[in-house]
Amino acid sequence: MPSSSRTRRAATVSALLFTSVVMTACGTDDSDRTSAKSEGQQSAAQVKDPLAVTHDGGIYVLDGESLKVAKDVPLKGYNRVNPAGDDKHIMVSTSQGFRVLDAARQKLTETQFKGAEPGHVVLHAGKTVLFTDGTGEATIFDPAELGKKKPKTETYTSPSPHHGVAVELKNGELISTLGTEKKRKGIVVLDEKRKEITRNEKCPEVHGEATAKNEAVVIGCEDGVLLYKDRKITKIDSPTEYGRIGNQKGSEKSPIVLGDYKQDAEAELERPEKVSLINTETGKLKLVDLGTSYSFRSLARGPEGEALVLGTDGKIHVIDPRSGKVNDTIPVVDEWREPIDWQQARPEIFVRDHTAYVTDPEKKKLYAVDLESGKKKATGTFDKKPNEVTGVVTE
Numbered sequence: 001m002p003s004s005s006r007t008r009r010a011a012t013v014s015a016l017l018f019t020s021v022v023m024t025a026c027g028t029d030d031s032d033r034t035s036a037k038s039e040g041q042q043s044a045a046q047v048k049d050p051l052a053v054t055h056d057g058g059i060y061v062l063d064g065e066s067l068k069v070a071k072d073v074p075l076k077g078y079n080r081v082n083p084a085g086d087d088k089h090i091m092v093s094t095s096q097g098f099r100v101l102d103a104a105r106q107k108l109t110e111t112q113f114k115g116a117e118p119g120h121v122v123l124h125a126g127k128t129v130l131f132t133d134g135t136g137e138a139t140i141f142d143p144a145e146l147g148k149k150k151p152k153t154e155t156y157t158s159p160s161p162h163h164g165v166a167v168e169l170k171n172g173e174l175i176s177t178l179g180t181e182k183k184r185k186g187i188v189v190l191d192e193k194r195k196e197i198t199r200n201e202k203c204p205e206v207h208g209e210a211t212a213k214n215e216a217v218v219i220g221c222e223d224g225v226l227l228y229k230d231r232k233i234t235k236i237d238s239p240t241e242y243g244r245i246g247n248q249k250g251s252e253k254s255p256i257v258l259g260d261y262k263q264d265a266e267a268e269l270e271r272p273e274k275v276s277l278i279n280t281e282t283g284k285l286k287l288v289d290l291g292t293s294y295s296f297r298s299l300a301r302g303p304e305g306e307a308l309v310l311g312t313d314g315k316i317h318v319i320d321p322r323s324g325k326v327n328d329t330i331p332v333v334d335e336w337r338e339p340i341d342w343q344q345a346r347p348e349i350f351v352r353d354h355t356a357y358v359t360d361p362e363k364k365k366l367y368a369v370d371l372e373s374g375k376k377k378a379t380g381t382f383d384k385k386p387n388e389v390t391g392v393v394t395e
Contacts, residue, residue: 045070050103051350051357051391052081052090053366055384059092061106064352064391067366067380071106078343082121083393085128085143090390093118098130098139100146103392111150113139120165123395124211127168138166138176143395156194165209167217173197175217175228177206187219187226187233200226200233210250210257216280218257220245224285225259225278236278236285245276247296254305255281256321260296269340275299275309277321288324290317295338297348297388300356302371308356310349312336316356316369330374332367333360345387352391361385 049064058074059081080093081101088104097114098121101107116134123143130139136158145151156174158164162184164177172192178201179185186201203221210218216229222244224237238245238261245259259276271293277286292311300308306327307319314335318328333347345361355377356369366380366389 046104047106048104049087049352049392050090050106051366051389052092052101052103053359053380053382053389054079054081054387055382056387057384059090059101060380060382060386061101061103062366062380065378067368067378069380069382073101073106073108075108081388081390083123083390083395084121084146085123085126085393085395086146087392087394089143089146090392091121091128091130093121097132109146111146113153117163119163120209122165122167122209123393124167125170125215126395128395129166129168131165133163134161136161136164138164138174140166140168140174156190163207165207165219167209167211169215169217175209175219177219179206187228189228189231189233197231198233200235202235205244205246207246208248208259210248210259211252212250212257212280213252213255214280216255216257218248218250218259218278218280220248220259222246222265225257227278227280227283229280234283236283238276239285239287243276245278247299248278249299249301249307251301251305254301254321255279256305256307258299258301258307258309258319258321260294260299261287269338271312271338275307275319277307277319277324279322286324288319288326290326292317293338295346295348296342297346300349300351302351303354306371308349308351308371310347310358312338314347316349316358316371318371328374330356330369330371332356332358332369332376334362336362343387345385348387348389350389350391352393357389357391359386359389361387 051062053060084091090101092099100109100111115132119133120131122129138156140154141151160180162179166176174190184206186203188199189197205222208220219226227234242265244262248259257278261274261276262270292313298310309317314333316330368378
């Protein structure tokens, strides 16, 4: 495919993404299930291991075990949620910037990180890094300080605003994407004093980040990935001319990163059936054909580093990351089809410890699935369709 066509499509996708972000800013028995309306009237006792589920008009805060709604926190607009990096808080991307939800106490705090188009939230090595697309600013802080009014922060501002991401390593090095609103092109690595160590600008439409075992970092491109380890950047090419890897999931227990894989640059919405496995030890990329499609909210990692993909067949596909073999499938929801609009609700997976939490928007439910037995441990039921789900995670 001609590069000019790719550029036009990339610019269109980028523009749509930025428009969307500006508008916005990644029970046990039926008899025991309680609706959000009635549960939201309970007193705000602290919730243990809380989960947060977005919906049109607010965020449900759930008890992490029973999945009962502790409170429905009102918040207008389309909002996104990510772990904040401790055992109490959730980071909420809103139209005004990042806000901090005290999920344990079921309330939005006064802590805000203002800025247009808040995007990726990355947890690694005891640090949380927020990337604000509209300013190109990466904000770094210790999530243990979130109980204060405002944590002590460090900021790094990219040369140009763009839809980007950044991650800080244990030694203080910062990896940040490079690009503009119209064209994203690669990454730069800075030392702890924020002096440049190295860069690579051969990563068209750079998107997404994942850290694997031994702090190997993988950044996605539309023709492969960039791998950063041992202070060097290596380009790993896709096996097809256009092979976009834009969403990745890593595990500290595995040297292999799970990524999506799209091959049709002209598709309005490609529904891929292959995923990528990037081996950060060998520098090799392997594709796995699932036989079913999935969405950008379908990727997760298990407690032992298993690669997990929630397919549109309604099953969690459990993949051995080294062999690429699908070892198991766990039925969870009915068959579904990914909507064209990326903000529309669709089944999503979030994994914490040995439990996978899977949303079922059409049935207005959330399931807690034991990854070892494959059985549902609990079910949450809501008044409104659940959209995104996340939970507190100590990093």
